[in-house]
Amino acid sequence: MENETRIAVIGIIIEDKSQAGAVNELLHQYGNYIIGRMGLPYEKKKVNIISIVLDAPGDIISALSGKLGRLWGVSSKALYTKTGEKACEEQRREE
Numbered sequence: 001m002e003n004e005t006r007i008a009v010i011g012i013i014i015e016d017k018s019q020a021g022a023v024n025e026l027l028h029q030y031g032n033y034i035i036g037r038m039g040l041p042y043e044k045k046k047v048n049i050i051s052i053v054l055d056a057p058g059d060i061i062s063a064l065s066g067k068l069g070r071l072w073g074v075s076s077k078a079l080y081t082k083t084g085e086k087a088c089e090e091q092r093r094e095e
Helices: 017-029 058-069 085-094
Strands: 005-014 034-042 047-057 074-080
Touching: 005 017, 005 058, 017 047, 017 058, 017 074, 047 058, 058 074
Parallel strands: none
Antiparallel strands: 005 047, 005 074, 034 047
């Protein structure tokens, strides 16, 4: 069975700027799955906010979000599409 991909957004908040290099290294490792990235420095609150959009198997998305969240001073959460690629194709055929 092929590994079905899903679209997901990972929200990342970096409160410890010394972790920026570690975050970027992880994002580089998963770069083949990343289809978009937006970063916002919020100086008023001394945090950096990054949004990553991926098209990847669920286990890959979960692994990246988990690795990011284990970094000191970094928070990470993933938001997934409700259905995978196959379900979307089947729904289009029914319409």
